[in-house]
Amino acid sequence: MKDTYYDLMRRQGISRRSFLKFCSLTAASLGLGAGGAEAIAQAMQTKTRTPVIWLHGLECTCCTESFIRSAHPLAKDVVLSMISLDYDDTLMAAAGHQAEAVLEETIKKYKGNYILAVEGNPPLADDGIYCIPGGRPFVEKLKHVAKDAMAIVSWGSCASWGCVQAAKPNPTQATPIHKVITDKPIIKVPGCPPIAEVMTGVVTYILTFGKLPELDAQGRPKMFYSQRIHDKCYRRPHFDAGQFVEKFDDAGARMGYCLYKVGCKGPTTYNACSALRWNEGLSFPIQSGHPCIGCSEDAFWDKGSFYDHLTTIKVPGLNGVEGTADQIGLTALAVAGAAVVAHAAVSAIKQSRSPSRNDKVSEVEK
Numbered sequence: 142m143k144d145t146y147y148d149l150m151r152r153q154g155i156s157r158r159s160f161l162k163f164c165s166l167t168a169a170s171l172g173l174g175a176g177g178a179e180a181i182a183q184a185m186q187t188k189t190r191t192p193v194i195w196l197h198g199l200e201c202t203c204c205t206e207s208f209i210r211s212a213h214p215l216a217k218d219v220v221l222s223m224i225s226l227d228y229d230d231t232l233m234a235a236a237g238h239q240a241e242a243v244l245e246e247t248i249k250k251y252k253g254n255y256i257l258a259v260e261g262n263p264p265l266a267d268d269g270i271y272c273i274p275g276g277r278p279f280v281e282k283l284k285h286v287a288k289d290a291m292a293i294v295s296w297g298s299c300a301s302w303g304c305v306q307a308a309k310p311n312p313t314q315a316t317p318i319h320k321v322i323t324d325k326p327i328i329k330v331p332g333c334p335p336i337a338e339v340m341t342g343v344v345t346y347i348l349t350f351g352k353l354p355e356l357d358a359q360g361r362p363k364m365f366y367s368q369r370i371h372d373k374c375y376r377r378p379h380f381d382a383g384q385f386v387e388k389f390d391d392a393g394a395r396m397g398y399c400l401y402k403v404g405c406k407g408p409t410t411y412n413a414c415s416a417l418r419w420n421e422g423l424s425f426p427i428q429s430g431h432p433c434i435g436c437s438e439d440a441f442w443d444k445g446s447f448y449d450h451l452t453t454i455k456v457p458g459l460n461g462v463e464g465t466a467d468q469i470g471l472t473a474l475a476v477a478g479a480a481v482v483a484h485a486a487v488s489a490i491k492q493s494r495s496p497s498r499n500d501k502v503s504e505v506e507k
Contacts, residue, residue, distance in 0.1 A: 195229035195259075227247040248285075253291060262315050264316070266314035272313075283322070292353060293322060293328070294330060301319075328347075331437040371408040386399065404448035
């Protein structure tokens with residue numbers, strides 16, 4: 142582990158200019174400001190690569206699938222240049238006893254200096270028999286590897302909250318990482334899956350500054366989870382105006398109205414979807430016409446149908462008065478209807494007061 146990040150990148154043929162561009166893009170994605178790129182460049186030129194062990198419990202591997210599609214920084218840059226991914230039973234070439242031997246060697250060689258990344262969670266029912274990697278319960282493997290880890294990253298909602306495995310009635314007793322490992326610093330990166338750039342951004346920050354980023358009260362990095370999706374949603378003006386999609390493919394849907402009434406959980410979900418978006422910033426669910434299902438929030442599977450809207454959310458109403466989305470929508474409709482009636486009445490009065498065409502003709506003849 143004598144190589145620095147920069148040494149390895151240079152050996153791979155990456156130019157100094159490309160290296161600095163990489164640092165700038167990474168700093169921008171992390172919101173580190175003007176001095177961020179310089180700090181990242183300095184760290185990558187002086188620090189040795191950090192070993193990472195990536196474990197998989199009960200999950201669908203969607204976090205890994207998201208991670209390898211990162212664009213800024215590229216996943217290959219993170220894996221090949223920034224970390225030493227010594228063990229990941231999804232991405233590594235080794236398998237079986239050979240893979241487990243690598244795991245034990247990494248734990249022994251880098252005791253207290255490696256990062257443990259966990260995708261999925263351990264089931265605790267019946268002594269953990271519902272997830273058996275390498276011939277032993279995953280919960281035992283998790284505790285064994287976590288014992289000498291420097292810090293733990295809980296990838297996705299499975300590791301952070303339990304996700305669908307822990308949904309009621311949770312027969313396997315699937316349990317999030319922080320309720321099993323209580324003596325290590327843990328950073329939660331929820332989402333089903335998390336955004337690729339959020340994952341690589343968190344890794345970059347830890348490796349650059351040697352510490353976890355600032356976390357909120359639930360243990361999530363503030364740089365990505367400090368705002369609701371609702372706060373930066375491009376449909377927000379429609380929400381404020383009381384203009385809602387009432388059902389999929391109605392006139393409101395075709396005009397891009399707010400999806401709140403068809404189940405959007407954006408007003409209660411903290412994530413960076415509306416800012417970073419997905420697939421290299423191409424789109425995100427709301428932009429594609431589907432409501433946010435709140436997948437980065439705790440117990441989102443147990444909060445009713447994805448298409449039931451929360452009737453208690455307050456929205457700015459007419460004349461600055463607040464009300465629920467339902468009330469504002471009805472009020473706006475009533476006001477619009479009243480305006481139509483008033484317009485018709487005024488038009489009728491004007492018409493009755495103005496001389497008719499025949500009257501005008503008669504007047505001319507006189």
